[in-house]
Amino acid sequence: MRTVINKAVEFIEHRATQKKRLAIVLGSGLGGLVDLVENKVVIPYADIPGFPISSVASHAGELVLGQIAGAEVVLMAGRIHYYEAGDPAAMMVPLEVLWELGCRVLLLTNAAGSLHEDVPPASASLITDHINFSGLNPLIGDHRPPQFIDLGKAYDRQICDRIRLAAKTSGAELHEGVYVWISGPSFETPAEINMVRKLGGDLVGMSTVPEVILARKQGFRVGAISLVTNYGSGMRDEVLSHEHTMREAARGSKNMLLLFGALITDLHANPLDS
Numbered sequence: 001m002r003t004v005i006n007k008a009v010e011f012i013e014h015r016a017t018q019k020k021r022l023a024i025v026l027g028s029g030l031g032g033l034v035d036l037v038e039n040k041v042v043i044p045y046a047d048i049p050g051f052p053i054s055s056v057a058s059h060a061g062e063l064v065l066g067q068i069a070g071a072e073v074v075l076m077a078g079r080i081h082y083y084e085a086g087d088p089a090a091m092m093v094p095l096e097v098l099w100e101l102g103c104r105v106l107l108l109t110n111a112a113g114s115l116h117e118d119v120p121p122a123s124a125s126l127i128t129d130h131i132n133f134s135g136l137n138p139l140i141g142d143h144r145p146p147q148f149i150d151l152g153k154a155y156d157r158q159i160c161d162r163i164r165l166a167a168k169t170s171g172a173e174l175h176e177g178v179y180v181w182i183s184g185p186s187f188e189t190p191a192e193i194n195m196v197r198k199l200g201g202d203l204v205g206m207s208t209v210p211e212v213i214l215a216r217k218q219g220f221r222v223g224a225i226s227l228v229t230n231y232g233s234g235m236r237d238e239v240l241s242h243e244h245t246m247r248e249a250a251r252g253s254k255n256m257l258l259l260f261g262a263l264i265t266d267l268h269a270n271p272l273d274s
């Protein structure tokens, strides 16, 4: 495992030498953030030793390094999911590589279904906590200490506040809620949506939670934002599909880019308390 990480880090650092501070994982329909990156170095995952490649057609599968608003960033344009790999720890190598590249803050994005009428498609929602409804954990079988990870404040309080502030200063629409991870790749049934709403969920999706668990073990400070692409199954008379997700994500991407522009500018100007 170490040699895989070292090889990947060496490969990336050979192509981009800056110190990286801010890592961002881009979910479905969020690839537009790549356009904000200056002095871009783009590396296909396929070229990076040990990097898993997503089979989701809309995920570019590229690491993008450079600056946004003067801040050093590393973007993962695309991610691998549990439902592709059959392994909840599928994102372990990329996240450990980001850590070794010097990233200490990880911002995760995803497309999600909304469980509330007042959180419509194309809006953004800050993830304040999660429910792991998969029964899976990416740390099972990982005996490296620390073995038991506290998730009491998995979503960094200060980062959450900075995201709220960025929404205010940019005028971006931002809701908040608890994200429920269901493995996918099938969407939920209406009965499942009713159940997870009763359990305290506000958003539902197929990613992010295993990444948060892995990232907290690694030591990252984590923030996460959903781009709502649809109401949960059964809330509307519509057919859910990846095409539907991509269409609605495109509608919401302007709001997300506004939010991220303000957030990255602020994080660069006012570093987080240590």
Ligand code: HPA
Binding pocket: 111, 112, 113, 114, 187, 188, 204, 205, 206, 229, 230, 231, 232, 233, 240, 245
């Ligand atoms: N369910 C699960 N994952 C999703 C959804 C959804 O409704 N929308 C986008 N990703």
